[in-house]
Amino acid sequence: MFQVASHPAAFHLREHSRRPSYDRPHTPKHSSSASNAAIQLPRTLTRPPFTDISRDALSTAAPDLASVPTEFIRHHLLAKAPQMQAGLTALAPSHIAKSYPRAHLPPALIVPLRNVAGPPPSYPTHALAVGAPPPKGLREAPADAPQTIFAVHAVVLAAHCAKLPRLPPSHSSGGPNATLPVLPITLPSPQAFTLLHQFIYTHRIDTLLASLLPLPAPFLDSLSSSSASGGPSAHQILTATLATPTVLHTLSAHLASASAGSLTTLMSHAAHVKELWQDMVALGVYDVVLWDALDLAWEVVLGGMNLAAGVGQ
Template sequence: MTRTTTPALQLPRTLSRPQFTDISRDALAAAAPELAAVPAEFIRHGLRAKSPQMQAGIAALAPSHLPPSIPRSHLPQALTVPLRAPPPGAPAPPSYPTHALAIAPPAKSSSGERDAPQAIFPVHAVVLAAHCAKIPRLPSPPRTHSASASVTLPVLPLALPSPQAYSILHAFMYTHRLDAALASLLPMPPAFLESLCSTSQTPASVVAAALNTPAVRHTLAAHLCASSGGNLSALMAHAGHVKELWQDMVALGMYDLALWDALDLAWEVVLGAMNLAAQ
């Protein structure tokens, strides 16, 4: 494979897609036994309809009792988090998360890195099981009654290359918004992001068309190059973010075709912007 080498980062020409693997039926059965035999695409489609209730459930967690990160040495087996009253107009009833992921890069030899902060993400087990083929079977959470004032979330440590990149994937699993995923990776022209929210075309078709149209890729690359001031170091940082997202998608076993097209588009745009900056 042809590579472009820089002092700070080795860039592959393409980010290879791993061979497709179906989601784990064992993990799915643990999260939602009634869905164990349902095709994955049907499950994901159904979850999109329930996304407002699930996001409302996450938003109901009191932030004062849900730290954004916890040192590995102080990681509890579970977090008990009080619930806030839902705001007016919130979906009813909210669907509360079932677990908390504690994400950090794989621990290395030094004691400081072994005790690095673990980023905390409240999640619904069924969302993870329906999107991530490599997610392990999550332990069963305690039952939560609708009148409960708190929820108890079992904590699952998970080693991923980039907690920051996972935050993009976490949002995508709930919203399926390609515009938000791309905007989290790169500065994109507002008109292009708005086109992903058009009612005349699906976001996936817009991204696929852009990926296969050199003129559109060039326009996006020129915008990125200009927004970065033609600075190669800034563009390499963008390339690093895209590559981290790729690594997390591979590690989790995420095979959403539209998201992969968006990742490929972001990579093409970064490489194009670097070529323009080098001219």
């Protein structure tokens, strides 16, 4: 089993004494007292140094792309996203949308293929079996620990995840079945990988943020329609928002209201953002817009908690 390190390994509930170099000078500073119970959260979620994707893993997945710059590869894959998503949809859900006990993972999944409407499908090449880290004090997870199955295209993973190893050879899919070699991996949060799995195919920042936090629909709509309408890009919208305290306050107030001022609910939102951060670091996902979205989600959560904690004081 390939195990991805959970770095940073611990999520310390304390204020960081120094700010990472990517922090923006105009980002508003929230109070360190995140709740009446003196809960303290890190001021920022550290963005690790950039590491480019593995050319070895990429050359195995797509030899013709081995020397192509990363951004061109991702642009090319995004253009093919409808075909790849059609290939994912073609897999019989009864065979792919499930979990296996760790000790009973098959070396490969043979999945029936369904006819799907739309563009000609590009079928996935592998299945990731994603499990959680073993309990503290154990060297490996129990034999019955669930491993959640995700169908993937090797080239998509290689183009986005710098810390994944070379995937095993795949079999051509066609006829009635797809044969998907299974790669077991351990991630800090298998649940958060659901969001990453969707993002690396669609690059939909609005969908990802909506899955993390209840944000105003007009703001999410601006992110989804920005490029198509010829307006500012999602990256420009996110960075402008992070640099505008009044807009951040509006988003935080919306979140606090949507959470009914409940610090328990807001802590749950903070935990989801933290889990996504851990998986991004562990896998080596260095998409700039995705990191901007993570920064924004964290700022809004901190602001919402501060507003909720201030009620009645």
